[in-house]
């Protein structure tokens with residue numbers, strides 16, 4: 001339903017969009033995550049952003065976000081694209097050792113390997129400076145202790161990229177260090193968190209109890225700090241925007257179809273402006289958010305990490321808000337059917353809220369824009 005002008009989007013991108021949308025349509029809302037993941041990986045879609053020398057497509061977050069948006073638009077989003085190729089693949093390809101690149105990137109690119117990402121802790125949600133997962137050196141090894149919450153896909157991921165802090169940086173401003181923790185490492189436990197979400201990916205609590213890792217598990221430099229972390233977090237925001245846009249588009253398409261055919265007076269319900277205008281508004285808001293997502297992706301891919309930071313936050317904000325409103329209006333448009341299992345829209349109400357909360361909440365983005373963009377004083 002979205003219009004694409006070749007002035008705004010290259011022919012390659014339009015062609016990629018069409019090919020991914022066709023794959024998405026073949027799988028549809030009742031998709032099997034594993035089958036779709038495998039197929040998308042084989043077709044090169046999961047690794048479009050990763051370097052060619054490691055089997056990726058040599059593109060960037062612009063291409064990867066487009067893939068996720070189109071799958072979401074067809075009703076079959078792959079949440080782990082936000083973490084596996086976008087965060088973990090980016091961080092490893094930018095900062096990993098040659099050995100880490102050889103070991104992980106080809107698999108992340110073709111989807112045969114998956115990596116989850118764990119930063120959130122129960123006492124350090126929006127304030128990641130408070131994380132307490134600690135890495136202690138022991139000879140050449142590292143020993144990690146800590147807890148994480150809400151970590152997506154740990155059960156299906158071969159490893160988790162865990163954000164901790166070294167023992168000598170245990171307090172104060174976060175100086176993060178990142179470790180690759182294979183799923184079966186001794187002392188690395190995960191337990192399911194029951195969520196009110198109907199999603200094919202689950203969330204887990206992690207316990208790291210004296211998890212011993214070789215020196216080679218540390219990604220990049222223990223002193224690279226926030227720079228390295230943000231190399232992964234900006235793509236995460238752009239990808240969350242893509243996730244939200246896809247969902248919003250899916251819901252809006254269902255509502256428009258319904259509004260064109262459902263008739264309870266002489267005209268289809270879509271003829272009533274009370275139904276049509278909010279759908280038009282949702283369409284406009286999704287389009288606007290999509291423009292901002294493209295801007296953020298292009299800035300990031302061009303190497304402007306600072307410019308991308310602001311744009312990625314704004315894109316995530318705009319897409320999440322547009323998605324929440326589009327889903328709400330879609331459910332309303334279907335009347336009673338908006339709440340039936342058959343039409344499957346009501347569950348998107350909860351799903352859409354995820355984009356407003358994670359990976360950075362609406363309020364934290366407003367804080368960021370108040371301080372960073374507008375120079376207003378900080379309240380916390």
Ligand SMILES: Cc1cc2nc3c(=O)[nH]c(=O)nc-3n(C[C@H](O)[C@H](O)[C@H](O)COP(=O)(O)OP(=O)(O)OC[C@H]3O[C@@H](n4cnc5c(N)ncnc54)[C@H](O)[C@@H]3O)c2cc1C
Pocket residue numbers: 083117118119120121122124125126127149150151152153203354357358359360361362363364367380
């Ligand atoms: C489905 C799902 C999947 C997730 N997957 C992952 C994952 O794979 N890996 C991972 O590491 N994390 C993951 N998360 C965690 C997610 O990133 C956090 O939920 C998010 O960062 C918010 O943290 P919190 O839940 O602790 O909320 P809190 O930080 O406790 O915030 C609660 C509320 O207070 C507001 N608030 C907090 N501080 C301020 C302030 N200074 N000013 C104004 N308002 C404020 C927030 O905006 C929010 O509305 C996931 C979460 C969900 C729901």
